[in-house]
Amino acid sequence: MKALTWHGKGDIRCDQVADPAIEKDRDIIIKVTCCAICGSDLHLMDGYMPTMKSGDVLGHETMGEVVEVGRAHTKFKKGDRVVVPFNISCGECWFCRNGLFSLCDRSNPNAEQAAKVMGQSPAGLFGYSHLVGGYWGGQAEYLRVPFADVGPIKVPDGMDDEQVLFLSDIFPTGYMAAENAGIQEGDTVAIWGCGPVGQFAILSAWMLGAGRVIAIDKVPERLAMARDYGKAETLDFSNSDIYDALMAMTDGRGPDSCIDCVGTEADATATSDSMLDKAKATVYLGTDRPHVLREAIYCCRKGGTISVPGVYIGLVDHIPFGAAMNKGLTFRMGQTHTQRYLEPLLQKVLSGEIDPSFVITHRAGLEEGPALYKTFRDKQDGCIKVVMRPHG
Structure with a gap:
């Protein structure tokens, strides 16, 4: 065959x-x-x-x-x-x-x-x-x-x-990602990555009662699909500081839930930390580029939930775990x-x-x-x- x-x-x-x-x-x-x-x-x-x-x-x-x-x-x-x-x-x-x-x-x-x-x-x-x-x-x-x-x-x-x-x-994966996010009626949900899983996470967030969905990517076609089909607000990380933008959009509180639909291969040109991750992977000093996970931890509101459907493979460096602990974040993830x-x-x-x-x-x-x-x-x-x- x-x-x-x-x-x-x-x-x-x-x-x-x-x-x-x-x-x-x-x-x-x-x-x-x-x-x-x-x-x-x-x-x-x-x-x-x-x-x-x-x-x-x-x-x-x-x-x-x-x-x-x-x-x-x-x-x-x-x-x-x-x-x-x-x-x-x-x-x-x-x-x-x-x-x-x-x-x-x-x-x-x-x-x-x-x-x-x-x-x-x-x-x-x-x-x-x-x-x-x-x-x-x-x-x-x-x-x-x-x-x-x-x-x-x-x-x-x-x-x-x-x-x-x-x-x-990808449909069950996007749905479970939204379910893991612990969405309550009217919540603001931020979703990193507008690929196929991200698109289904957007729709699933609405199904589970979100009041507002904010989708983050830089690819024009993906952002357009998130807006036109998913009815999400969108942010282009190539021309926006995502932390500042999310704080401004939520009156300084941050999204109630953050969903990382990107995983191990976050864009290697996005920020200095992702460029360093890419360099380390190139010389076999690391495997994953967890820029999105780091950013979600900083952006999520205190007491909020981070859902991770994006695939990670090995060890991830420089995760701000102190911020996660002190902000009282809940993490849910998995295949x-x-x-x-x-x-x-x-x-x-x-x-x-x-x-x-x-x-x-x-x-x-x-x-x-x-x-x-x-x-x-x-x-x-x-x-x-x-x-x-x-x-x-």
Whole structure:
């Protein structure tokens, strides 16, 4: 089959690789009808995620048609259309039983390796390094889905792929980010990063009762989408001092909640601290560029909440923890417990409350994927979200 594969920093290829096969009785195989490039995939492309191996298949935003089922699988049948969550969960361990699906104890076969780095292992993830399982991803013609009786959700008849694809990751991720922000009716919410997750965080903040949403970025197309579709106020960090602007907009109090949708690769030209972070990463003295996290700590009102859906990978330097402690801030973060949100968010799509396809700017086949990775990373051609159809 054709698949997008990783061959080193900056080297993404469309290769021929072996077709997947049923390995466990609870598996299914899907024919991928639609998949996407996620912002967190760029961390792999840029070489920040350890334990990638040449030839690894990428991708964790995937849906398709069931073509084969394991002997013990009874949830789906051949021909069903399904959306696949990006994290893999057994449904039986303590964490899954308590709705903490991204922390599954059983789905990462390399849990011991992950524990050495993180203290404990999170769930396995599709297409996201051997630290979280070494599972092949879904930017491919076919995908093996482990524990398929727990994760995927059946797509109702009559729904287009593009309406439901983002239930796999970015819609639940934006929603959980807003939920983690502890939004109370009428709150002011500041959101750093107007990429796809940021766009869904904006809409989710409104759904959860925000009275005001302020979105921060510098890319004109992203800011325009945040204004036009998300109805947010916007700040361009390339020509505004974000702290001063937020203080002025909130009468000196600061936003009630701050959401970091940027994560490890904050813009390296934004400020002196982010330029230093970039320099340290270049010579392997650091991994993450946490400028946004630092800024959110300073900007958030006393007693407020900081939500972090943006991916961080290793150690972060110069975090103003004294400010966080003395301001009494609450932090909530983590990989999304996607399975928890699939049904409720599907209902929002079915009701017409939201059509998640609004973020799509580029559509392509797998062969165009390597070039579009670079277009997306470099924010060229107005690229906000890339969707690929492996079978045309």
